[in-house]
Amino acid sequence: MAGSEQAVSDLHAMARLRAFEERVLELWVEKLVVGSVHLDIGQEAIPVGVASVLRPEDALFATYRGHGYALAVGTPAEALFAELLGRATGINGGRGGSAYLSAPDYGFYGENSIVGAGAPIACGAALAGRYDGSGRVAVTVFGDGAMNQGSVHEAMNFASAMRLPVVFICVNNGWSELTPIADMVADPELHKRAAAYAMPGRRIDGNDPAVVRAAMSEAVELARSGQGPALIEAVTQRLVGHYIGDAEVYRRPGELDQAKAREPLVVLGERLAAAGIEPQPIIDRAREEIEEAAAAALAAPLASPETAKEHVYA
């Protein structure tokens, strides 16, 4: 894809993710989406950059802030809205909800509501690829806070010791839920930990989908060629609370204003405008697509209570 064509595609993809999350927020305010919801607003360059490198045989694992990852790999927005709305047409029939949905038919092996738990599971997906001849790479995305979970350390060592094709992506938005990550580690340069596991580790600008794509391509190529795992620390910012309803009392004065000036949609929009491409129609088109998907999801019936007891056992 030519540079400008790719940039237009990236902006459209990121705008879809943004529009999805903003529509979810409205649905939550209307009490149509209920429960704990974690929006990915401001961090869209990472799912878009990551997904653009994946092949059909690859397996992607994300966190509860994962709607965008499901969307970016191609899961229909309608099925995702329906999942959050508890509809029969939801991608998991209403079983996963906002924080634990999955779409294996699209290579999305799921969100996870336990911080860091997806990392060992991704190792297993990569391990399976060693025997099934698929050439699969497994990608696990987690936050900066998860870097302090034992399961992530176990997974990094496991993958490295066994040279498994796993790409570890740490989305560093500076906030370990409601607490600054800098206060929770002695060294906030999280990418350096890769050295302890003898794998490549680098910190990148997580607000630029092209940068994410380039780093991801390099890591995936290494993994696919049998050279083992890598860690990418993608620095970004969360423009919203940890969850919908988070009062964000912890924010520093001016923090959000600064963050909004460098967030991915703004940056890429300005870049396109400078190149003579008007960004707003691209964003509007994405918004319309998402609105249509939401409307279709809202028209679907609620998941039937009779299905609640199915599939506990084979």
Place this chain on the structure above:
Amino acid sequence: MPETLEVNEVTATSLSYAEAVNSALARALDEVPNTLLYGEDVGRPGGVFGVTRGLQRRFGDRVFDTPISESAILGSAVGASMLGMRPIVELMWVDFSLVALDQIVNQLANVRYINRGRLSAPVTIRTQQGMAPGACAQHSQSLEALFLHVPGLRVCMPRTAQDAYDLLLAAVYSEDPVLVIENRSLYHAGKQDVTVGGPVQPIGGSRVRRTGGDVTIVTWGSITERSLAAADVLAGLGVGAEVIETVWLNPFDTESVLESVRRTGRLLVVHEANVTGGFGAEVVARVLEMGVALQAPPVRLGVEDLRIPSAPSLAEHLAPGVQDIVGAVERLVGR
């Protein structure tokens, strides 16, 4: 259930419990190409109890050692099973399962349900538990009840070499995740007659080890042997004890228990796990909830709600002994 690739020769042989497990693992690895066998020290060393000896030599890179990382072992099994493998993983001690509890309870048991069967997690977890002389408080627990509180996870506790073979194969062939809890005191406790190569059984069922008309003893795990010894003593006293070994705890063979208790009118449950919250309480509740007419209140025997000390002299009387079981039955029958 995967199709059996070759017709097995049914052979009567003599094996220790450990050898029976080894034989079942070898058959699973041989018959089911997407099985993997891994865990701490299971590959080249052949396991700390020698149970997996020779399997890496025979099956190559499908049998391997892992770091001492229970979350990674279980988590990778979850992921590999989601992508089509049938991992058989070992947790060296059941006490170590607590380090991997997130992967077992929050992850493994949810895969099928959340994905409405589009994904499943046919993982077999082998572990072993129980008291043995000199084991410390972190190597002596009987934790089956923790896992019986987790829908989506099957649990069995083989005691005989034949069941060690049959239940493990049933677990590997099951589409559900199964926790197979073995017992290290049984691994090398002598040879038993074992039929290998027979048809793979479905999960579930129980074993009536002895029939009797006066009392039903429901028991599982190695302590079954004390229940059977007690039944011998009771027979000498003119009391007929029916001993049902419920080798599968999930699914639990409630029907067989109910049928027996309806006949005997008396129920004793014996397990090595602590009494409070033990599965014995569940067995008693199921019988009472069905309104079975009992001639005496049901009794649970287990380890009191204690921590387990290391010194043999401190630990040896904590689990119910033969005399404790005999005494409980005598009280049940009003002697």
